[in-house]
Amino acid sequence: MRLSTITALTRVLLLNILIAATWAQTTQGGIVGTVQDQKGDAIAGAKVTVINAATGLQRDVTSADNGIFRVIAIPGGMYELRAEAPGFATLVA
Numbered sequence: 001m002r003l004s005t006i007t008a009l010t011r012v013l014l015l016n017i018l019i020a021a022t023w024a025q026t027t028q029g030g031i032v033g034t035v036q037d038q039k040g041d042a043i044a045g046a047k048v049t050v051i052n053a054a055t056g057l058q059r060d061v062t063s064a065d066n067g068i069f070r071v072i073a074i075p076g077g078m079y080e081l082r083a084e085a086p087g088f089a090t091l092v093a
Contacts, residue, residue, distance in 0.1 A: 030072040035063045035083055042067030046085035052077050 035046040046063040050071050063069040063085075083091045 027076045028073050029076055030070060030074060031079065031081065032068070032070050033081075034067045035069065035085065036067055037088070043085045043088065046083050046088075049082040049084075050074065050079045051082070052079050054078070 031050055033048075035043040035048065037043055042063075042065065044063060044065045044067060046067070046069070047060060048063060048069045048071070049058060049060045051058045052075070054077060055075070057074065059071050059074060061069050061071055081091075081093045
């Protein structure tokens, strides 16, 4: 795999991650993002894992045909995000 592909995937994924948290009456939120290649094409079926190191909570989801993934109803906090897809380098953010 070329470094430019890895770099492009990293940039695109980081730019497309939207962290949404509800601040009003709950401490739960979610993470929504899009997994794309360097051309901006969706990567369907990518495994996305979020891990809260402080609590050990781990959730796995799979990106849809349009590359979008959603991790819902997770407690607020700092999360590590890992995206994996065949033919691409694993991204950890």
